[in-house]
Amino acid sequence: MLARREHSAFELRRKLNQKNMIDSEIEAVIARLQNEGLLSDQRYAESYIHMRKNKGYGPLRIEQELRERGVAECDYKSHLYAVDIDWSIVLQAAYDKKYGDRACPNYQDKTKRMRYLQYRGFALDKIRDLFK
Numbered sequence: 001m002l003a004r005r006e007h008s009a010f011e012l013r014r015k016l017n018q019k020n021m022i023d024s025e026i027e028a029v030i031a032r033l034q035n036e037g038l039l040s041d042q043r044y045a046e047s048y049i050h051m052r053k054n055k056g057y058g059p060l061r062i063e064q065e066l067r068e069r070g071v072a073e074c075d076y077k078s079h080l081y082a083v084d085i086d087w088s089i090v091l092q093a094a095y096d097k098k099y100g101d102r103a104c105p106n107y108q109d110k111t112k113r114m115r116y117l118q119y120r121g122f123a124l125d126k127i128r129d130l131f132k
Helices: 007-018 021-035 041-054 059-068 073-080 085-100 107-119 124-132
Strands: none
Touching: 007 021, 041 059, 041 073, 059 073, 085 107, 085 124, 107 124
């Protein structure tokens, strides 16, 4: 499983449970993989953030998805808000991909676009800055 992509310990535990492994065996395997450096929630978080950012998702959505995948906040927080990630550029790219250079004809269309960007995980203040 780890040869294809990074997994969080939570994901790996769930997948091994589905294969009807005993809980004590699962915990032993996960501990061994973590000790050998083959399983790392921090490395998984970095990979996941990079992948989702490139697909046009914002930090709020990515953070929620990582929590759902059982990754601890200390494992992803530093990378999610790292200095080398400019979320305003990601926001602009997501907007351009969806709407291109089409004008925003009315208030209803503007709110629809704003809701879309919020759904993608961008903060409302950053979205408002985009529309100024």
